[in-house]
Amino acid sequence: MADPAVVGSVGASAAKGAANNVQMPVHLIFDDASEYVREAVRNHWQRKWPRVERLLKHFPPDQRHLRLVIHNHLPVWDARAVLTLSSGTLVANGKSRGDDYREALDMALDRLAEEIRRHKGLLRHDYLYHRKNRRQRDFAGIGAEIEQQYQQRDRQAFSQLLLGVLRNLQDHAHHELVIAQLEGLIRPNELSVSDVLDEVVARAYERWEDRPAEPLEQWLTRLLHEVIDSYACGASLVAHGGPPPPQAPPPEPTEQIEQPEQIEAPAPLSPQNEVSLEEVIPPDDPRFQVDSGWIIENEPYWPELEPLTLEQVLPDEEVAEPWQELSAEEQRQQILLELSRFPREQRRAFMLHALEGWDPDDIATFQQRPLQDVRRDIELVRQQLREKFQKSAD
Numbered sequence: 001m002a003d004p005a006v007v008g009s010v011g012a013s014a015a016k017g018a019a020n021n022v023q024m025p026v027h028l029i030f031d032d033a034s035e036y037v038r039e040a041v042r043n044h045w046q047r048k049w050p051r052v053e054r055l056l057k058h059f060p061p062d063q064r065h066l067r068l069v070i071h072n073h074l075p076v077w078d079a080r081a082v083l084t085l086s087s088g089t090l091v092a093n094g095k096s097r098g099d100d101y102r103e104a105l106d107m108a109l110d111r112l113a114e115e116i117r118r119h120k121g122l123l124r125h126d127y128l129y130h131r132k133n134r135r136q137r138d139f140a141g142i143g144a145e146i147e148q149q150y151q152q153r154d155r156q157a158f159s160q161l162l163l164g165v166l167r168n169l170q171d172h173a174h175h176e177l178v179i180a181q182l183e184g185l186i187r188p189n190e191l192s193v194s195d196v197l198d199e200v201v202a203r204a205y206e207r208w209e210d211r212p213a214e215p216l217e218q219w220l221t222r223l224l225h226e227v228i229d230s231y232a233c234g235a236s237l238v239a240h241g242g243p244p245p246p247q248a249p250p251p252e253p254t255e256q257i258e259q260p261e262q263i264e265a266p267a268p269l270s271p272q273n274e275v276s277l278e279e280v281i282p283p284d285d286p287r288f289q290v291d292s293g294w295i296i297e298n299e300p301y302w303p304e305l306e307p308l309t310l311e312q313v314l315p316d317e318e319v320a321e322p323w324q325e326l327s328a329e330e331q332r333q334q335i336l337l338e339l340s341r342f343p344r345e346q347r348r349a350f351m352l353h354a355l356e357g358w359d360p361d362d363i364a365t366f367q368q369r370p371l372q373d374v375r376r377d378i379e380l381v382r383q384q385l386r387e388k389f390q391k392s393a394d
Contacts, residue, residue, distance in 0.1 A: 027066070028068050029070070031072065041070055045109075048109050056085075064085050068082075076096050076099070078104055080094075081093075081112045083116070085119075094110075118316060162220075166197045169220060172355070180232055188289060193292050309331045312354075339351065339385075345367060348367075349377045350377065350382065354382070360374050
């Protein structure tokens with residue numbers, strides 16, 4: 001059993017010095033260890049813990065607790081880390097192959113870091129899953145009513161109903177506009193998010209009777225992409241008085257045959273396209289600025305744009321220290337800049353999956369591509385972003 005005299009909290013002192021003044025209750029519990037070993041374990045833990053602590057940046061310090069048990073089973077050592085978070089409890093064990101307690105401690109902390117990454121990935125997945133379900137309920141809730149308003153040719157009521165649920169596409173519209181500006185396809189501030197959503201509503205009304213047999217969210221997202229892509233090619237907007245663009249018939253669904261997935265290595269970025277974290281990009285750089293338009297005044301209940309950070313794009317990765325020093329806005333700029341370098345279809349597959357929570361099979365249906373190609377593209381973008389940001393942090 002552990003000696004009560006050596007059970008205590010080091011969170012107010014050791015954790016404070018080891019993790020950027022963030023205090024977290026930490027208890028080290030020793031079983032059959034000399035005072036020399038106890039002090040050596042405390043010192044070794046303080047050197048090793050900051051790397052793991054970085055993974056917990058967005059967990060409130062007062063809602064997490066670590067209990068580390070060190071036990072000597074002659075001639076080997078056992079270490080068990082139990083991390084309690086508001087979202088769950090994580091356990092990691094380590095065992096030395098000889099009489100070196102540091103080996104057991106290092107193994108336990110390495111495994112704990114892996115558990116934290118896995119846990120963060122699951123939390124992000126759950127968040128996107130519930131967000132997707134809320135969107136689907138939102139779109140499904142107006143189905144019968146909006147059909148009735150269209151049959152009555154009440155364009156105003158139709159538009160009001162549709163605009164009420166288009167808040168679900170606000171983030172995606174903002175990201176797509178920024179990337180179009182970065183690609184040089186649209187001049188900065190030439191279109192606002194409101195302009196794009198107005199045009200989506202206008203085209204939805206014009207084409208309601210001929211819309212394809214797909215979920216409303218997918219169809220409206222398709223129209224959103226079409227608005228930005230066609231405007232970048234010089235087309236005028238229906239909502240601003242232009243003629244409705246011709247509607248191409250939806251492509252015939254292709255049979256998707258599952259085949260063994262082969263992940264290809266991502267193509268290396270060319271030197272002239274690389275942007276280091278040290279490059280200063282002013283927050284007000286016009287390439288990164290998109291006006292919300294009437295949303296601010298007319299729709300105060302619409303949520304603010306969701307932050308776009310590396311932890312959201314790669315939730316199961318360790319965020320390197322240089323990235324932690326960047327503001328949320330600076331991270332958004334870097335991420336959108338890197339995403340703008342991928343082919344449009346590949347980038348959109350990744351963004352719909354990683355940021356909007358779409359399943360790969362839904363994206364495959366949406367893009368009319370084989371499922372294995374969509375999965376490969378998502379993984380390729382993820383791999384290349386991971387390598388790029390790791391390289392930038394070195």
